Amino acid sequence: AxxxxxxxxxxxxSEGALVLxxxxxxxxxxxxxxxxVQYPNQGLQLLLKYTSAATLVKGINGFEAEFxxxxxSFHLTKPSAHMSDAAEYFCAVGGRGRDDKIIFxxxxxxxxxx
Amino acid sequence: xxxxxxTPRHLxxxxxxxxxxxxxxxxxxxxxxxxxxxxxxxxxxxxxxNFKEQTENNSVPSRFSxxxxxxxxxxLHLHTLQPEDSALYLCASSQGTSGGLETDTQYFxxxxxxxxx
Numbered sequence: 001a002x003x004x005x006x007x008x009x010x011x012x013x014s015e016g017a018l019v020l021x022x023x024x025x026x027x028x029x030x031x032x033x034x035x036x037v038q039y040p041n042q043g044l045q046l047l048l049k050y051t052s053a054a055t056l057v058k059g060i061n062g063f064e065a066e067f068x069x070x071x072x073s074f075h076l077t078k079p080s081a082h083m084s085d086a087a088e089y090f091c092a093v094g095g096r097g098r099d100d101k102i103i104f105x106x107x108x109x110x111x112x113x114x
Numbered sequence: 115x116x117x118x119x120x121t122p123r124h125l126x127x128x129x130x131x132x133x134x135x136x137x138x139x140x141x142x143x144x145x146x147x148x149x150x151x152x153x154x155x156x157x158x159x160x161x162x163x164n165f166k167e168q169t170e171n172n173s174v175p176s177r178f179s180x181x182x183x184x185x186x187x188x189x190l191h192l193h194t195l196q197p198e199d200s201a202l203y204l205c206a207s208s209q210g211t212s213g214g215l216e217t218d219t220q221y222f223x224x225x226x227x228x229x230x231x
Binding site for chain 2: 032034036041042043044045046049051090094095101102104105106107
């Protein structure tokens with residue numbers, strides 16, 4: 001069965017500092033991996049998606065994630081945090097050949113310190 | 115309207131009430147989803163419709179009843195709910211395919227905040 005683990009339910013970084021949100025996955029088939037962001041009182045919005053075309057995936061708002069098969073990881077990074085990045089971030093895994101499910105992680109709430 | 119819309123945005127209901135949540139997508143997608151988002155719990159997939167056929171019912175209690183009359187509209191009918199059903203209910207849509215939805219990008223609505231008294 002597929003699963004995804006997000007390390008740290010809360011992460012705090014200073015404005016201008018590097019953002020690193022961790023995600024590890026488990027999948028018996030080649031995975032598709034997603035990062036979604038949820039701002040307060042809103043639904044989830046896709047940040048980026050890995051489909052095996054390239055291991056480094058660039059998304060919106062300056063975020064990117066690198067697929068590392070050997071580490072079964074798909075960590076999300078941003079070089080310089082902005083106050084507007086404060087939100088909850090969800091990693092998700094899907095994979096062709098499974099049932100119709102994309103499995104979401106528990107989420108990591110990102111706090112930006114002034 | 116663009117994207118995925120949900121109404122109402124907030125709903126308070128008693129345990130004996132019957133209410134319905136509505137979702138509409140304006141993206142030309144063929145798959146629609148209901149999720150439950152509770153505090154301190156992962157996002158829970160409840161129902162999936164692909165080309166108007168229900169393809170997933172994730173062990174959801176019968177007090178939740180989905181309806182998908184066409185590929186643009188999705189309803190969640192609620193009756194005799196429990197206080198633990200209080201949560202944010204999110205609707206999503208995706209392109210949809212006969213080959214499976216596991217690789218689709220999902221587009222989410224803003225959610226309905228449900229409180230059961």
